[in-house]
Amino acid sequence: MQKNFYITTTLPYVNAPLHMGHALELVRADAIARYKKILGYDVFFNTGTDEHGLKIYEKAIELGITPQAFVDQSFQTFREQLNIFGVTEDIHFIRTTDKHHESAAQELWRRVQNNGYIYKKNYEAKYCVGCESEKTDSELDANGECLDHPGRPLQIIQEENYFFKYSDFGQKLLDFYAKNPNFVIPEFRFNEMKSFVSGGLQDFSISRMKSKMPWGVPVPGDEDQVMYVWFDALTNYISTLGWPDESGNFEKYWVNGTPTQYCGKDNTRFQSAMWQAMLMAADLPCSHQIVVNGHITAEGGVRMSKTLGNGVDPRDIANEYGIDALRCFLLSETASFEDSPFTIGRFKDFYTAKLANGIGNLTNRIMKMAETNLETFPQIPPMQLTEDWAPVLTAMDSFNIQEAMQIVFAHVTELDELIQKKEPFKLVKTNKDEAVQIINELVIKLNNIGTMLEPVLPTTSKKILDTITSGKMPAEPLFLRKE
Numbered sequence: 001m002q003k004n005f006y007i008t009t010t011l012p013y014v015n016a017p018l019h020m021g022h023a024l025e026l027v028r029a030d031a032i033a034r035y036k037k038i039l040g041y042d043v044f045f046n047t048g049t050d051e052h053g054l055k056i057y058e059k060a061i062e063l064g065i066t067p068q069a070f071v072d073q074s075f076q077t078f079r080e081q082l083n084i085f086g087v088t089e090d091i092h093f094i095r096t097t098d099k100h101h102e103s104a105a106q107e108l109w110r111r112v113q114n115n116g117y118i119y120k121k122n123y124e125a126k127y128c129v130g131c132e133s134e135k136t137d138s139e140l141d142a143n144g145e146c147l148d149h150p151g152r153p154l155q156i157i158q159e160e161n162y163f164f165k166y167s168d169f170g171q172k173l174l175d176f177y178a179k180n181p182n183f184v185i186p187e188f189r190f191n192e193m194k195s196f197v198s199g200g201l202q203d204f205s206i207s208r209m210k211s212k213m214p215w216g217v218p219v220p221g222d223e224d225q226v227m228y229v230w231f232d233a234l235t236n237y238i239s240t241l242g243w244p245d246e247s248g249n250f251e252k253y254w255v256n257g258t259p260t261q262y263c264g265k266d267n268t269r270f271q272s273a274m275w276q277a278m279l280m281a282a283d284l285p286c287s288h289q290i291v292v293n294g295h296i297t298a299e300g301g302v303r304m305s306k307t308l309g310n311g312v313d314p315r316d317i318a319n320e321y322g323i324d325a326l327r328c329f330l331l332s333e334t335a336s337f338e339d340s341p342f343t344i345g346r347f348k349d350f351y352t353a354k355l356a357n358g359i360g361n362l363t364n365r366i367m368k369m370a371e372t373n374l375e376t377f378p379q380i381p382p383m384q385l386t387e388d389w390a391p392v393l394t395a396m397d398s399f400n401i402q403e404a405m406q407i408v409f410a411h412v413t414e415l416d417e418l419i420q421k422k423e424p425f426k427l428v429k430t431n432k433d434e435a436v437q438i439i440n441e442l443v444i445k446l447n448n449i450g451t452m453l454e455p456v457l458p459t460t461s462k463k464i465l466d467t468i469t470s471g472k473m474p475a476e477p478l479f480l481r482k483e
Contacts, residue, residue: 004257005036006288008046008237010267011096014074015059018081020296020342021264023314024334027327028293028401029262030087034455035396044253046240047082048094049075053229054208057215067215071097084318086327086458094240096217096233104239105232106220111282113220117165123205127155134204148266162207162225169277170201176276176286184272185399186337189265189292193272201273206231234275237261238284258288268292291399294339301339312342324457325351325479331456332405351482358412359449359457360479363464365419366442367473373428377471378440380447392452401456408452415445443468 009029012022026047033045051071060070075095082091094101112118125134128146135154141147146154177183177194184190207225208216216226237259241249253259263271272290279286297303298311318326333350334340370377395404419425419442428435450464460478467474 002040002042004044004253005033005041006044006046006241006253006257006259007033007036008240008259008261010261010263010271011048011050011094011233011236012078013053013056014049014051014071014078015055018078018314020312020314020330021293023085023326024296024330025262025264025293026082026085026087027330028291028399030085030091031327031331031401031455032260032262032396032399033091034088034458038454042252043090044241044249044257045088045091046094046237047087047091048236048240049078049096050229050233050236051075051095051097052216052227052232054213054215057213060215068097071095081315084315084323084326086323088458092240094236096236098239100242101236101239102217102232104243105217105227105235107244108235108238108278108282109227109231110220112164112278115281115283117168117281118162118206119165120160120162122158122160123163124156124158125205127157128152157205157208159209159212161205161209161228162219162222163203164206164231164278164281166201166203166274166277169280170197172280173197173201173273173276176280180286182289183287184268184290184292186292189268189337190272193268196269197273201277204274230270230274231278234270234278237275237287255285260289260291261287262291262293264293264295266295292337294335294337296334297339297341299341299343301341312344312347317347321347321351321482322459322479324460325355328355328405328457331401332409334402336400336402348482351479354409354412355479356477356481358409359453359460359464360477362412362415363446363467363474363478366415366439366446367467369425369428369439370443371471371473373424373432373436373439374443374471377468378443380444380468389448389452396455404452405456408449408456411445411449411452415442415449418442 007029009025012018029045029047033043036043049071056071057067060067063070079093109118126140128135128149135146139147141150143150144154146152174194174197177190177197184193206228207219208228210224210226213226216229217232219225219227238250238254241254243250243254261271268290271287276286295303314326329342329347329350332354333346334342392404392407395401395407422438424435424438424442427438447465447468450461450468453464454461463474463478
């Protein structure tokens with residue numbers, strides 16, 4: 001029986017182009033989706049756009065167009081940008097302005113409300129438009145500004161809104177965590193969440209006055225209120241599966257699959273606590289696993305920022321060096337769960353050492369020897385999961401893609417050393433049979449490397465495997481050397 005696997009990214013807001021942090025999350029989720037397909041899973045891969053909320057509304061007003069026109073334009077840009085990350089075409093897109101999604105969000109609201117977890121009250125709070133969330137004093141810097149959006153004044157909200165009884169779910173969440181010890185990866189992020197929940201949960205607002213912020217999903221039964229963007233947006237993870245129809249894809253991938261969510265570390269609370277409490281409140285199954293990324297930083301560990309001018313545009317990297325080069329750096333040179341720097345110098349060093357002089361040069365050397373000296377190419381046996389390769393699967397199963405890639409690159413180095421040690425290009429003159437045997441072995445091992453690269457470098461992997469199948473040297477280098 002085929003196994004089902006569901007994976008989703010968070011949904012980026014459409015008020016700005018995708019940045020390197022988006023690229024990291026998307027290519028990691030894409031690599032895991034491709035990996036699971038190789039293993040025979042029936043995979044549902046979800047991403048999309050978060051299109052409601054105050055900053056979307058403000059951006060549209062700034063541009064002098066309607067919010068709907070703005071998000072329509074931005075969604076098309078989002079889909080086009082995914083091409084520069086090499087994301088598989090076999091992907092499902094969800095927009096939070098989709099009519100089905102809006103009706104699903106309203107149905108989730110009704111179920112949570114009918115179960116007694118929504119109430120209305122007057123309140124005052126500090127609100128960061130950049131984060132689209134309320135801020136306590138402990139989440140602000142010395143100037144009273146959001147840590148993630150310094151220089152942007154906080155808004156003070158004073159109105160009557162609906163609240164979610166988050167405080168009722170502290171023990172329920174802790175019990176759930178205890179029964180699911182691998183629910184959040186990595187473990188240190190899970191420990192942070194357990195500590196956060198153990199400290200006590202505060203009810204939070206889940207609506208806004210329509211007169212102040214009209215761009216949102218209408219609250220069922222109250223025409224004066226729209227849903228708070230997070231309550232609406234989080235519902236996408238099940239609305240994309242057809243919910244509230246609880247048969248079909250929802251049953252297949254959420255109930256009987258392993259719903260897995262990638263997110264950045266600043267999203268951990270929303271995904272692993274808030275969203276899970278909302279699911280519990282609606283009597284729905286929780287997610288299977290939350291995988292948390294660190295941030296991409298600039299030189300010295302400083303967070304990339306337009307204000308500081310220290311950002312690196314992923315589109316520029318992909319255009320100059322190729323999509324696979326961008327993917328490979330993000331998946332092999334950035335820590336799987338910690339913050340990691342992305343600088344042009346660091347990227348160029350990696351490109352030269354591991355791609356142009358590494359995988360690219362190794363492929364050319366082996367195929368030149370094979371084309372010159374082999375009368376027939378070896379029959380490539382199915383790749384055996386020997387002790388050499390099994391650790392790659394173990395690492396991928398743990399979402400430690402960097403570790404998996406380190407093992408693959410170790411095999412690249414091993415083949416280079418084998419060529420240097422045995423010199424089959426010289427041995428062929430004195431002992432052709434032994435030289436041919438070595439070259440055959442090199443071709444088979446290169447094929448294995450090409451196979452293991454498929455989730456990370458899909459285009460390069462195909463070129464390597466096609467080259468071996470044809471028995472011909474690559475028409476051009478896999479990775480052009482750069483000045």
